[in-house]
Amino acid sequence: xxxxxxxxxxxxxxxxxxxxxxxxxxxxxxxxxxxxxxxxxxxxxxxxxxxxxxxxxxxxxxxxxxxxxxxxxxxxxxxxxxxxxxxxxxxxxxxxxxxxxxxxxxxxxxxxxxxxxxxxxxxxxxxxxxxxxxxxxxxxxxxxxxxxxxxxxxxxxxxxxxxxxxxxxxxxxxxxxxxxxxxxxxxxxxxxxxxxxxxxxxxxxxxxxxxxxxxxxxxxxxxxxxxxxxxxxxxxxxxxxxxxxxxxxxxxxxxxxxxxxxxxxxxxxxxxxxxxxxxxxxxxxxxxxxxxxxxxxxxxxxxxxxxxxxxxxxxx
Numbered sequence: 001x002x003x004x005x006x007x008x009x010x011x012x013x014x015x016x017x018x019x020x021x022x023x024x025x026x027x028x029x030x031x032x033x034x035x036x037x038x039x040x041x042x043x044x045x046x047x048x049x050x051x052x053x054x055x056x057x058x059x060x061x062x063x064x065x066x067x068x069x070x071x072x073x074x075x076x077x078x079x080x081x082x083x084x085x086x087x088x089x090x091x092x093x094x095x096x097x098x099x100x101x102x103x104x105x106x107x108x109x110x111x112x113x114x115x116x117x118x119x120x121x122x123x124x125x126x127x128x129x130x131x132x133x134x135x136x137x138x139x140x141x142x143x144x145x146x147x148x149x150x151x152x153x154x155x156x157x158x159x160x161x162x163x164x165x166x167x168x169x170x171x172x173x174x175x176x177x178x179x180x181x182x183x184x185x186x187x188x189x190x191x192x193x194x195x196x197x198x199x200x201x202x203x204x205x206x207x208x209x210x211x212x213x214x215x216x217x218x219x220x221x222x223x224x225x226x227x228x229x230x231x232x233x234x235x236x237x238x239x240x241x242x243x244x245x246x247x248x249x250x251x252x253x254x255x256x257x258x259x260x261x262x263x264x265x266x267x268x269x270x271x272x273x274x275x276x277x278x279x280x281x282x283x284x285x286x287x288x289x290x291x292x293x294x295x296x297x298x299x300x301x302x303x304x305x306x307x308x309x310x311x312x313x314x315x316x
Contacts, residue, residue: 001220002200002203002216002223003316004200004259004260005200005201005260005261005262006199006259006264006265007257007258007259007265008196008198008255008256008264008265009194009230009255010194010254010256010267010268010279011193011195011252011270012143012193012254013234014190014251014252015188015190015247016248017187017189017247018189018245018246019188020050020054021033021049021051031186032186032188033049033051034046034049035047035049035139037141040271045144047141047147047190048188048190049142050139051140052139053137055137056119056133056137058236059135060081060115060119060229062228062229062232063115063118063119063229064115067114067115067225070221071221072114072225073112073114074113075088075113075116085119086109086112086113087125092109092112095108101208103208105123105129106129107209110214114225117134117203117214118133118134118135119133119135120132132202134198134200134203134226135196135197135198135199135226136197136198137194137195137196138194140193141193142188142192142193143191143192146190146191147190147191148188148189149186149187149188149189150186193269194270195267195269195270197264198230200223200226200227203222203226220316223316227309227312228310231309231313234305234306235249235302235306249302251301251302252301252305253300254299254305255276255279256297257279257294257296258295259286259294260293260294261286261290261293263293265294266283279296283295283296
């Protein structure tokens with residue numbers, strides 16, 4: 001039986017030379033994703049960031065094969081890593097046409113697709129029924145004065161252009177030797193603040209009827225897969241442009257907190273330099289309300305983070 005109700009990850013991770021998330025392209029220059037934040041001293045800062053949407057996408061990519069390996073049911077859309085998940089499953093759409101009420105639709109969803117259960121979806125077939133995600137990622141935000149972005153010059157060589165004499169090639173704007181395109185791509189390096197909260201107690205739970213729609217053993221299997229997918233997300237942030245800009249993960253330090261009661265596992269942004277101490281103090285306050293229900297696990301390296309999350313998954 002699943003003992004944990006919630007889990008929170010707060011970490012500072014150093015990523016070098018990555019381009020996991022860009023705004024788009026203007027002309028032949030790719031635009032870096034930048035955000036405005038207010039730091040702990042109240043000053044406004046502009047820093048590079050990776051959206052929570054991107055990290056949620058990375059997480060689901062790791063979660064899906066883990067659930068499939070564990071024999072959990074997956075919809076056609078989830079197996080294809082379709083962001084619509086169960087909505088892309090024609091069989092599910094047919095099955096809910098005869099159901100009455102949102103509670104019945106949610107019950108069918110939870111039984112049919114473990115990925116949708118954990119990652120959420122909005123059902124729009126005939127009625128609007130929302131399955132709120134059990135996993136929440138914040139923006140992965142660069143620390144002010146600890147993050148830098150540079151633009152690098154690239155050339156996409158055309159074999160046909162290279163085979164001809166250079167004097168015979170026409171030169172056009174944005175090209176080198178005719179059809180050999182030039183472009184500028186950003187590379188970001190720095191220390192990033194990452195936060196994630198997982199409502200483990202909601203896995204398999206019908207939010208409308210407030211009852212568990214799957215067996216207790218299946219809930220435990222899904223919860224363990226969820227924690228292990230979070231570990232894999234830290235180990236391999238498989239975002240955009242990894243084919244030539246696979247991020248260098250240099251350091252990783254932070255805190256994992258867990259709760260076995262209705263009180264949440266505490267979360268404090270690593271944008272605050274004292275986030276670890278604050279989490280410890282909050283845990284002390286929560287344990288005064290419900291004794292021995294909140295635990296705090298610190299780690300100083302990526303290897304320690306992996307070990308902490310695997311231990312929590314094994315004992316969940």
